[in-house]
Amino acid sequence: MYNLQSSVKEHDEARQGEALMLESTSTKNNGRKLYIESYGCAMNFSDSEIVASIMTDMGFETTADYKEADVIFINTCSIRENAEQRVRNRLREFGAVKSRNPGMVVGVLGCMAERLKSKFLEEEKLVDVVVGPDAYRDLPNLIDKVDDGSRAVNVLLSREETYADINPVRLNSNGITAFISIMRGCDNMCSFCVVPFTRGRERSRDAHSIVKEAQELFDLGYREVTLLGQNVDSYKWTSEDGTESVNFAGLLEQVALVSPDLRIRFSTSHPKDITDEVLYTMAQHENICKYIHLPIQSGNSRVLEIMNRTYDREWYTERINSIRRIIPECAISTDVIAGFCTETEEEHKDTLSMMDYVKYDFAYMFMYSERPGTLAAKRFTDDIPDDVKKRRLNEIVRKQQQHSHERLLQQVGKVQKVLIEGFSKKSELDYAGRSDQNATVVFPADKNYKPGQYVNVFVERCTTATLIGKIVE
Numbered sequence: 001m002y003n004l005q006s007s008v009k010e011h012d013e014a015r016q017g018e019a020l021m022l023e024s025t026s027t028k029n030n031g032r033k034l035y036i037e038s039y040g041c042a043m044n045f046s047d048s049e050i051v052a053s054i055m056t057d058m059g060f061e062t063t064a065d066y067k068e069a070d071v072i073f074i075n076t077c078s079i080r081e082n083a084e085q086r087v088r089n090r091l092r093e094f095g096a097v098k099s100r101n102p103g104m105v106v107g108v109l110g111c112m113a114e115r116l117k118s119k120f121l122e123e124e125k126l127v128d129v130v131v132g133p134d135a136y137r138d139l140p141n142l143i144d145k146v147d148d149g150s151r152a153v154n155v156l157l158s159r160e161e162t163y164a165d166i167n168p169v170r171l172n173s174n175g176i177t178a179f180i181s182i183m184r185g186c187d188n189m190c191s192f193c194v195v196p197f198t199r200g201r202e203r204s205r206d207a208h209s210i211v212k213e214a215q216e217l218f219d220l221g222y223r224e225v226t227l228l229g230q231n232v233d234s235y236k237w238t239s240e241d242g243t244e245s246v247n248f249a250g251l252l253e254q255v256a257l258v259s260p261d262l263r264i265r266f267s268t269s270h271p272k273d274i275t276d277e278v279l280y281t282m283a284q285h286e287n288i289c290k291y292i293h294l295p296i297q298s299g300n301s302r303v304l305e306i307m308n309r310t311y312d313r314e315w316y317t318e319r320i321n322s323i324r325r326i327i328p329e330c331a332i333s334t335d336v337i338a339g340f341c342t343e344t345e346e347e348h349k350d351t352l353s354m355m356d357y358v359k360y361d362f363a364y365m366f367m368y369s370e371r372p373g374t375l376a377a378k379r380f381t382d383d384i385p386d387d388v389k390k391r392r393l394n395e396i397v398r399k400q401q402q403h404s405h406e407r408l409l410q411q412v413g414k415v416q417k418v419l420i421e422g423f424s425k426k427s428e429l430d431y432a433g434r435s436d437q438n439a440t441v442v443f444p445a446d447k448n449y450k451p452g453q454y455v456n457v458f459v460e461r462c463t464t465a466t467l468i469g470k471i472v473e
Contacts (some may be wrong), residue, residue: 030058030059030060031059032059032060032061032070032071033060033061033062033063033068033069033070033071034052034055034060034061034062034063034069034070034071034072034073035062035063035064035065035066035069035071035072035073036048036051036052036062036072036073036074036075036171037066037072037073037074037075037090038074038075039074039075039076039077039083039086039087040075040076040077040083040110040111041077042179042226042228042267043181043228043229043230044075044076044077044110044111045075045171045179046168046179046180046181046228047075047109047110047133047136047181048073048075048109048171049168049169049170049171049179050136050163050166050168050181051073051075051109051136051139052168052169052171053166053167053168053169054136054137054139054140054166055071055139056169058139058140058143066094066097067097069104070103070104070105071104071105071106071107071143072094072104072105072106072107073107073108073109074087074090074091074094074106074107074108074109075109075110076108076109076110076111076112076113077110077111077112078111078112078115078194078198078371084112084116087108087112088126091106091108091120091126091127092126094106094126095126105128105129105143105146105147106126106127106128106129107127107128107129107130107131107142108120108127108129108130108131109131109132109133109136110131110132110133110198111133111194111195111198111199112198113130113131113132113133113153113155113198114132114155114157114197114198115194115197115198115372115373117130117153117155121151121153127151128146128151128152129142129143129145129146129151129152129153130152130153130154130155131153131154131155132154132155132156132157132198133184133198133199133200134156134157134158134161134184134199134200135154135155135156136163137161137163138154142154157185157199157200157201158200159200159201159203160203161184161203162181162183162184162203162204162205162206163181163184163205164205164206164209164210165209167213167216174421174422174451175220175221175222175451175452176221176222176223176224176419176420176421176422176451176452177222177223177224177225177226177419177421178217178222178224178225178226179225179226179228180210180213180214180217180225180226180227180228180255181205181228181229182204182205182210182227182228182229182232182235182251183202183203183204183205183229183230183231183232183234183235184199184200184202184203184205184229184230185199185200185201185202185203185230186199186201186202186230186231187201187202187231187234188230188231188270188308188310189308189375190297190307190308190309190375191306191307191308191374191375191376191379191380192297192307192337192340192368192371192374192375192376193371193374194371194373194374195230197373197374199230202230202231202234204235204236204237205237206237207237207244207246207250207251207254210227210251210254210255211254211255211258214255214258214262215258217262218258218259218261218262221452222262223261223262223263223419223452223454224262224263224264224265224419225255225262225263225264225265226265226266226267227251227252227255227264227265227266227267228266228267229266229267229268230268231268231269231270231273232248232266232267232268232269233248233269233270233273233274233275233278234248234270234273235247235248235251236248237251247277248275248278249275249277249278249280249281252264252266252278252281252282252285252288253281253284253285256281256285256287256288257285259287260286260287261287261454262287263287263289263419263436264285264287264288264289265289265291265438267293268293268295269292269293269294269295270295271294271295271296271309271311271315271316271319272309272310272311272315274292274294274319276322276326279322279323279326279327280326282326282327282330283326283327289436289437289438290327290329290330290331290436290437291330291331291332291333291361291436291437291438292323292330292331292332292333293332293333293334293335294316294319294320294323294332294333294334295334295335296316296334296335296336296351296354296358297309297335297336297337297340298336298337298340298343298347298350298351299313299347299350299351299352299353299354299355300313300343300346300347300348300350300351301313301314302347303340303342303343303347303350306340306341306342306376306379306380307337307340307376308375313350313354316354317354317357320332320357320358329436329437330437331361331362331407331437331438331439332358332360332361333360333361333362333363333364333438334358334360334362334363334364335363335364335365336351336355336363336364336365336366336396336400337366337367337368338351338365338366338367338368338389338392338393338396339367339368339384339388339389339392339393340368340376340384341368341376341380341381341382341383341384342380342381342383342384343384343392348392348395351396352395352396352399355396355399355400355403356399359403359406359407360400360403360404360407361403361404361407361437361438361439362400362404362438363396363400363404365393365396365397365400366393367386367389367390367392367393368382368384368389369382370382401464404464404465405462405464408439408462408463408464408465408466408467409462411435411437411439411459411462411467412459412460412461412462412467413459414458414459415456415457415458415459415472416435416436416439416441416456416457416459416467416469417435417436417454417455417456417457418433418434418435418441418443418454418455418456418457419433419434419452419453419454420432420433420449420450420451420452420453420454420455421433421434421451422451423445424442428445429444429445430442430443430444430445431443431444431445431446431449431451433455435467439466439467440465440466440467441457441459441466441467441468441469442466442467442468442469443455443457443468443469443470443471444470444471446471449471455471456471456472456473457469457470457471457472458470458471458472
């Protein structure tokens, strides 16, 4: 699982690129091995699980060593420029191995596929197959084309594809936490964002298939699911005959009712769409985590307008007030962009003052960088000098570090319900898990408890990023 800790990270760096391995292999073994490496947001990692399912049905096994793979897929992210550079560097490493193994297939999946397909296929000749996020069902056909000696591409976007009928293969799974994709695409045309162009229009998945997947995960021993969407609050599914309609609040409740022992998280919310109905649903069900990721991007209304965020400072403040009123103990995290086009010093200070008002638990904070094809790239000049962007970002980071520590200090002396996810990264003498508010909690391992169980932890102290305590009855 990804942890929204307070640090200088971009959306695409929520998790570093990593190899993803199947927990089990297909019974239809064709003797070929697959290696998948994913970059970017949780949605990309969820997509890799869909790809793994499709490839498993084709008879592929997986390997953690790309040097022994017959097919290498790299699932890409286009949110930030440095993510693209990392992918290019990685492809060159794969190319060096491919030169010694000409039969190897190298493919690019995901968000970079549409925008850079000609570069990858024709100019740089780094890859054999390019597949967009709505075309994964076409992988068997595309792999066949490559096997026949042709390069293959399918980057067509869809208005219907949700992969609702595909049972994802859980990759690098701890058997405790899992992602469930509830919708795809995005209709919000934020001027800095490429997602609507790389993932297509918004569409919601059949609510029954989501609940079914949650139930199956629980039956397999999973105890936490994260519902994923670019904007989960705009989820709305209507049955084909029009007799049934489910919004996000309704979906949250249906998944929560699978079992009181199944913990529910979700990401990401949009300030213009999150409703009091969602907040009251969260407050009503103990197993819906009291944690909301609510990106602000900027604390200034003029900057928000040219970002095309469709809310202003006052609207955002009202939503924060509603969260504090309905769910007083709720943790809130955010995204912040430093140095967006034309941002003045006073407008930057508005962002700092908003941070002081909310006191976010965690944040993703990064400097603005222009993405080709976005509305901002077409309409505005990236006119803030890099040294000014860096200084503003550092001010934002320092403030968030202070607030994150303050929020953790408020938990010292309290008991937190924690789902044990495994041993801590530093010692197998300690367990680690997350609190309801998504804070990492470390405590001495107890032979009477094991990963996948809930425990009550009395918080004795904290670092700048972690709660430390002991199990209590």
